[in-house]
Amino acid sequence: MTFSDLPxxxxxxxxxxxxxxxxxxxxxxxxxxxxEEYDLYARNKDFLISDHVLTFTDSDGKLMALKPDVTLSIxxxxxxxxxxxxxxxxxxVYRVTKDASGFREILQLGLxxxxxxxxCCVCEVVYLAAKxxxxxxxxxxxxxxxxxxxxxxxxxxxxxxEKEDALxxxxxxxxxxxxxxxxxxxxxxDASAFLLTDTALTRGEPARVIEKLEKxxxxxxxxxxxxxxxxxxxxxxxxxxxxIDFSVAEDIHYYNGLVFKGFVRDLPxxxxxxxxxxxxxxxxxxxxxxxxxxxxxxxxxRLEQALPEFDVDTVLVYDPSTPxxxxxxxxxxxxxxxxxxxxxxxxxxxxxxxxxxSGEVSDL
Numbered sequence: 001m002t003f004s005d006l007p008x009x010x011x012x013x014x015x016x017x018x019x020x021x022x023x024x025x026x027x028x029x030x031x032x033x034x035x036e037e038y039d040l041y042a043r044n045k046d047f048l049i050s051d052h053v054l055t056f057t058d059s060d061g062k063l064m065a066l067k068p069d070v071t072l073s074i075x076x077x078x079x080x081x082x083x084x085x086x087x088x089x090x091x092x093v094y095r096v097t098k099d100a101s102g103f104r105e106i107l108q109l110g111l112x113x114x115x116x117x118x119x120c121c122v123c124e125v126v127y128l129a130a131k132x133x134x135x136x137x138x139x140x141x142x143x144x145x146x147x148x149x150x151x152x153x154x155x156x157x158x159x160x161x162e163k164e165d166a167l168x169x170x171x172x173x174x175x176x177x178x179x180x181x182x183x184x185x186x187x188x189x190d191a192s193a194f195l196l197t198d199t200a201l202t203r204g205e206p207a208r209v210i211e212k213l214e215k216x217x218x219x220x221x222x223x224x225x226x227x228x229x230x231x232x233x234x235x236x237x238x239x240x241x242x243x244i245d246f247s248v249a250e251d252i253h254y255y256n257g258l259v260f261k262g263f264v265r266d267l268p269x270x271x272x273x274x275x276x277x278x279x280x281x282x283x284x285x286x287x288x289x290x291x292x293x294x295x296x297x298x299x300x301x302r303l304e305q306a307l308p309e310f311d312v313d314t315v316l317v318y319d320p321s322t323p324x325x326x327x328x329x330x331x332x333x334x335x336x337x338x339x340x341x342x343x344x345x346x347x348x349x350x351x352x353x354x355x356x357x358s359g360e361v362s363d364l
Contacts, residue, residue, distance in 0.1 A: 011300040017135045022088040022111055030087040031075050038065040047280050052096040066094040074112055080286045084115040110294035117289040123232045129293045130238035137264035141241055145248035145259045149222035150200055157192040171200045171249040203245035206230035271299040281299040295297045311335040320357040330356050
């Protein structure tokens with residue numbers, strides 16, 4: 001029996017497929033309580049999507065919070081020990097929606113790799129992000145960026161560190177006009193402003209982008225990391241759907257190196273986001289490194305709405321001279337969703353096409 005044989009909706013089938021994928025690569029399910037002490041989130045607001053947190057007072061007087069984030073709990077409760085911990089989770093979080101319409105309970109599915117994270121760990125996590133997208137939909141793109149590359153270039157050109165938030169916000173918005181204006185306002189020459197802007201807004205096929213940047217930027221550690229990673233991912237069989245896009249640049253307080261976002265056709269928002277978050281580990285007094293990603297299951301629900309398997313169950317093709325009463329009776333006898341058409345339609349996904357001939361329904 002496969003997942004498709006079970007009475008599960010598309011979102012549930014995908015979640016089971018992803019859990020099986022992570023299990024097969026040695027990642028182990030991590031389970032946690034629904035709440036943590038509020039102080040954990042108060043001290044780490046920079047690493048939260050929203051600073052709105054649902055709180056309550058426990059029976060012992062402690063201020064507690066329903067989890068707005070899973071990664072913080074994992075880091076807090078994981079030992080800072082030698083080796084690598086490979087975990088995945090399937091947990092509910094409670095946070096305000098981006099349109100500020102109120103709190104929602106969101107099922108979050110994600111994967112974390114913590115500890116002595118090396119190049120193989122990074123490659124494997126990005127590979128599993130790509131395979132996750134492939135399990136979600138056949139038509140997908142994984143955008144890769146590197147916060148360190150833009151930050152190193154900006155500092156090398158003399159861009160002031162205190163304006164970095166504004167810089168990355170404009171890069172994320174792909175606002176070329178305002179980005180150039182900010183660079184000039186920060187005291188950069190026209191040549192430096194154009195170099196930083198052109199680099200930050202570069203996107204495309206990895207080999208082509210990296211070759212171009214090697215010519216304009218020369219040797220940079222972050223660029224070398226991207227080159228080696230994309231070459232490895234290509235060898236691992238997922239290179240065709242990769243794209244470099246430095247506008248994947250928000251959450252710079254959370255991520256410090258490689259960042260990525262995954263998209264599937266028919267959904268306007270990313271269905272997966274992730275990256276390296278060594279800054280969070282350091283903030284929580286960990287010597288370890290970390291990388292991970294989360295799949296937005298609420299987007300999976302939208303995918304199911306956007307991509308039904310069939311538009312209708314049956315297309316019934318009829319002759320225009322067919323009596324209307326006979327036509328209605330034939331459609332009712334078939335049952336399910338029936339589309340009446342005088343000829344075979346184009347682009348309709350259906351389980352079957354039937355024809356009404358002389359009052360008899362038969363295969364076309």
